[in-house]
Amino acid sequence: MSKKKQLKITFLGTATSTGVPMIASKNPVRFSEDIRDKRLRASILISWDDNNYIIDCGPDFRQQMIRANVESINGILFTHEHADHIAGFDEIRPYYYQMGPIPIYTDERVLNALERRYEYIFTTENRYPSAPAVNPTIISKDDVLNFHGVEVTPIQVMHGDLPILGFRFGNMAYLTDVKYIPEEEKEKLKGLDVLITTALRKESHKTHANLQEALELVEELKPNRAYFTHISELLGFHAEIEKELPENVFLAYDELEIYSE
Template sequence: MKVTLLGTGTSQGVPVIGCSCEVCRSVDYRDQRLRVSVHLEVAGKSIIIDSGPDFRQQVLRERIKTLDALVFTHEHKDHTAGLDDIRAYNFSQRKDMPLYAEERVLKQLKQEFSYIFADFKYPGIPQVRLHTIDGLGPFEVEGVLFTPIRVMHYRLPVLGYRVGDFSYITDANFISEEEKEKVKGSKVIVLDALRHEPHISHFSLEEAVALLEELQPEQAYLTHISHLMGLHREVEAELPEFIRLGYDGLQIEV
């Protein structure tokens, strides 16, 4: 399986509009972060988790010419706002795009993209096929087995996913002991870490490192990073050897 981090930034991205801090002024490409998303190439399938506002830019940058399915973690705009851009895949692949999400998330998508689901559809709008993730048991995404991992984003339930030996958790600051068991044994884990200071709905750097030291993957990468984290090269130098900061475009073989 090849995993590509399409975006590793928090909801505002990095640089932040109007900010002149050293991170936002950095010329290191690793400090320039689009909204968080990940692409999986597994078992001959091309699957993306979350389509944020930078979706079009991300798939063009990585030359992702085919897409078999789109899977959502939750309904926040920085994870869903790019949904309209799946139209290009509808046109080129000549088929509806399968969307996988919990019922609550699908309901939100129907509200925010009501024209997609209208009785009388405008020509050229996205064509989708909805699949409801019901419960926390394993399910298939176009033949690929996904295991959902329930995490909490403050009071909002969010899904992480395990696919084979890869686990992906973003927008979280709590995971139960029961759900940790689903993650244990993963060779690679991608986990959110917003900044150094504690946050109401995201793991801090210290919290993320502690959780990863408990889970003990062979390799781990941090994502959903804000400009308050600091410069990539400086923060990474202080991390345990098996934990690295993710960056946009990073490719991982699992």
């Protein structure tokens, strides 16, 4: 039996689509001096051995890569096509200059959206000299991938009425923008060490889980630990919300590093 890989998870960003603080906000969280209340758009880096995989590539991608000192990547997985998850796509250029076409993994709908928005990246004719290139792999909820000895399972979750992908790497699962999970997909989430999922705010929301729904998911799936992300100012101050959580549940924050096997 092969030895399980220890995964390092770095939270590159933990905010909802507007970031925290939000432009022109009057919410008290905007004025917090706690660095944990300063959030870039949601994304994580998963590392083991010499491998680095990114989930989502939002508008803060360049800043996140510099801040985390990520010198190389093996690929990017996309959850869905909303701007806060793909708007940094052009910033992959330095990695392209280093390694050639960047492997990306996503479903057919999201790939089509990327091709429309970033036609110059995908074109094979009259390419702009400095445009990056990618090597796309279309995946679905029925696939099981293997990245350098780590099993990666796409998980279809519902972002309101929109089916999107979460991902399980080994015994860690990342589910952003989730409102609910079909029962058959929950079968893929058994025996987790770490669950990372959405807790947008305390009030109900049409397309994202609120804090109570996130806690109910943790209670149902029973991971060893859970971390909440894709957080808005409306959730409240980091320090205050953490006091309300069970002992194995935490609010994630930017630059937090955790480990999972």
